[in-house]
Amino acid sequence: MKRNPLFIDSTKFQGDNIITIVELDGVPTENGDSLFIKIKQEGGEDQVFHLTPGEDTQWKCQLNLPHMKEIKYYFFIIRDNKIIDQTPHKTSISSYFIHEMWTSQKESSQTKEITSFDRALSQFHERLTRLAR
Amino acid sequence: MAIISIINQKGGVAKTTTSVNVAAAWSQTGKKILLIDLDPQASATKSIFGEKDFDKTIFDVLINKLPPEEAVIHSDVFGIDVIPSEILLSGVDIQIAAHFGREKILKQKLEIIKKKYDATIIDCPPSLGLLTINALMASRDIIIPICPEYFSLKGIELILETLSNIRTGLGHKINVRGIIISRFRDRKIAKTTIDEIKDIYGLKIFENYVPDNIVVEEAHHKHLPVTQFAPKSTAAKAFLSLAKEVWI
Numbered sequence: 315m316k317r318n319p320l321f322i323d324s325t326k327f328q329g330d331n332i333i334t335i336v337e338l339d340g341v342p343t344e345n346g347d348s349l350f351i352k353i354k355q356e357g358g359e360d361q362v363f364h365l366t367p368g369e370d371t372q373w374k375c376q377l378n379l380p381h382m383k384e385i386k387y388y389f390f391i392i393r394d395n396k397i398i399d400q401t402p403h404k405t406s407i408s409s410y411f412i413h414e415m416w417t418s419q420k421e422s423s424q425t426k427e428i429t430s431f432d433r434a435l436s437q438f439h440e441r442l443t444r445l446a447r
Numbered sequence: 448m449a450i451i452s453i454i455n456q457k458g459g460v461a462k463t464t465t466s467v468n469v470a471a472a473w474s475q476t477g478k479k480i481l482l483i484d485l486d487p488q489a490s491a492t493k494s495i496f497g498e499k500d501f502d503k504t505i506f507d508v509l510i511n512k513l514p515p516e517e518a519v520i521h522s523d524v525f526g527i528d529v530i531p532s533e534i535l536l537s538g539v540d541i542q543i544a545a546h547f548g549r550e551k552i553l554k555q556k557l558e559i560i561k562k563k564y565d566a567t568i569i570d571c572p573p574s575l576g577l578l579t580i581n582a583l584m585a586s587r588d589i590i591i592p593i594c595p596e597y598f599s600l601k602g603i604e605l606i607l608e609t610l611s612n613i614r615t616g617l618g619h620k621i622n623v624r625g626i627i628i629s630r631f632r633d634r635k636i637a638k639t640t641i642d643e644i645k646d647i648y649g650l651k652i653f654e655n656y657v658p659d660n661i662v663v664e665e666a667h668h669k670h671l672p673v674t675q676f677a678p679k680s681t682a683a684k685a686f687l688s689l690a691k692e693v694w695i
Contacts, residue, residue: 321616
């Protein structure tokens with residue numbers, strides 16, 4: 315993953331412990347819902363952290379992460395002890411701040427379907443144009 | 448105490464004009480102001496002091512461990528303290544690239560001196576490099592001067608991306624105090640651009656626009672703030688009102 319060296323903290327070595335602020339905006343939660351982040355560090359195990367509600371539809375938490383290591387994470391909402399929705403899995407490099415807008419995995423897969431449908435449609439149009447010639 | 452960077456990676460948007468004139472207008476209201484010229488072209492330094500060369504500049508502060516107080520020059524005309532710049536500053540990026548804490552050198556240097564002033568203004572270079580990163584890491588707020596034209600939107604996007612990268616990679620949150628409209632001409636395209644900035648980015652635009660007026664350029668040539676060079680001009684009035692509006 316490419317990173318501009320201007321934005322890398324020169325006072326930290328890769329793997330040094332840093333505090334990462336996590337903010338997730340636009341979360342469609344209802345009263346009583348809980349929000350979590352499941353995060354896997356490079357060479358580590360899955361860890362789950364609880365987010366707390368902030369202003370409006372924002373949720374946040376602070377994590378201890380190793381500086382500049384690959385992380386994989388996603389957010390999920392729990393209602394009545396069940397996961398009712400989650401974001402798509404994301405891979406990134408750990409640093410001081412993670413800011414995301416809530417995207418439901420369901421919406422994301424719908425988008426994929428639309429995209430493949432659009433591709434098929436454009437291929438069909440191309441074939442029609444060729445036939446017309 | 449506040450450190451404010453005047454920044455736009457796009458050139459020719461009146462960063463220096465804004466820096467020196469807002470600083471001078473603040474000093475007229477009794478505020479103690481320090482202006483740091485961080486642009487290797489030294490435009491702010493030349494605008495205030497003419498072609499005079501300085502032995503001690505911001506280069507020495509960043510590279511030669513000179514205490515910043517020793518580089519401060521007072522301008523009676525502008526009523527402010529200035530840490531001047533010089534062309535050697537253009538090589539600083541290479542010199543500090545391997546430094547431990549290269550992005551916070553200026554911040555550390557200003558820790559003590561900033562307490563002597565009501566505000567410190569940093570006139571940033573028109574590029575993204577370690578000098579600009581140092582200015583931003585030292586600043587709590589930024590002010591973005593723009594000329595209201597199509598390409599200014601791209602410039603704002605670049606700055607916001609830079610701020611986001613600094614928050615993510617360096618852990619420093621910077622507040623955009625607002626956008627200053629400079630070289631304003633009452634034309635439809637200018638108003639459209641201003642509306643777009645409000646709609647797209649939701650940023651504060653200061654209400655006092657600085658008009659496109661020849662006295663601004665002439666004031667630079669005479670090494671005077673616009674408010675002294677042409678006190679009755681629309682530009683001078685705009686700077687006075689703007690300085691009041693920008694101050695928190």
